[in-house]
Amino acid sequence: MTMINPQNNDSPWGSMGLATQAPQRDTSMGQADFLRLMTEQLKNQDPLKPLANTEFLGQLAQFSTVQGIEEMQSAMGAMASVMESDQTLRAAALVGRDALVQVDTVELAPGAGVKGEIGARSAGPIQVDIVDASGATVRRMTVQAGAAGATAWQWDGLAEDGSPAPAGRYSIRATAGGGEGGEGLDVRLAARVDSVSIEPSGLVLNLSGLGSHPLSAIRRLG
Known part of the structure; x- marks a missing residue:
């Protein structure tokens, strides 16, 4: 059963039960509107009290400011479009490359390993623990840092007994002193x-x- 809106009986859409919306008016003021208002003000000014030079120059300055803002907005929009295109090109070049990021967990794939680096504070042994989701240590390794700075290390994905660690999420903890x-x-x-x-x-x-x-979180791209 079609419901008829009594407030829209004068509209052909009202007889179909569809409400019509009044078109919205554009209330923004552009350069042409500003110039037209200023021209009308000059035409209709009181001859005994003409517009002072300072007022006229002030209105011209306002007009120039409005025009400058619109031109700046247009230029900023063009710049944003160029930057977005540049980002797209940069993104395409990054796919397939290796990235180094500071994290303490990894989702291990079946039969896969993990490689990276540890930020050593000084020369000496570094203990690396691989911990599973239950909190159990599945592998413990010792890495020797030759000096302060980045020390390379890797995990072959094997547990302490030499068997492949199950796929899943693991935490990696590194401590100085071994x-x-x-x-x-x-x-x-x-x-x-x-x-x-x-x-x-x-x-x-x-x-x-x-x-x-x-x-911004990427430390190095390989």
Whole structure:
């Protein structure tokens, strides 16, 4: 059964039960409107009280300001379009490359390993623990740092008994001194860039096993 809106009987759409909306008026003021109002003001001014030079110059300055703002907005829009195109080209070049990012967890794929680096504070042994989701340590390694700075390391994906670790999420903890209670160190992992997302905040890299990270979080691209 069709419902008829009594408020729209005068409209052909009202007889069909569809309400019509009044067209919205554009209330913005452009350059032509500004110039026309200023011209009318000059034409209709009181001959005994003509517009002062300072007032006239002030209105001209306002007109120039409005025009300058509109031109600046147009230029900014063109610049934003160029930057977006540039980001798209940069994104296409990153897919398939290796990126190094500071993280402490990784999603291990079946039969895969992990490589990266540890930020050593000084020369000496570094203990690296691979911990599964239940909190159990599946592998413990010792890496020797020759000096302060980035120290390369890798995990072949094997547990302590030599068997492949099950696929899943693992935490990686690095401590200086090679023993319990040592100083925690930053861990950076390398992963392949599977795809790139162009977000309002910028480029976001989608890394295999490491999730999504902004371009600003990437330490190095290989």
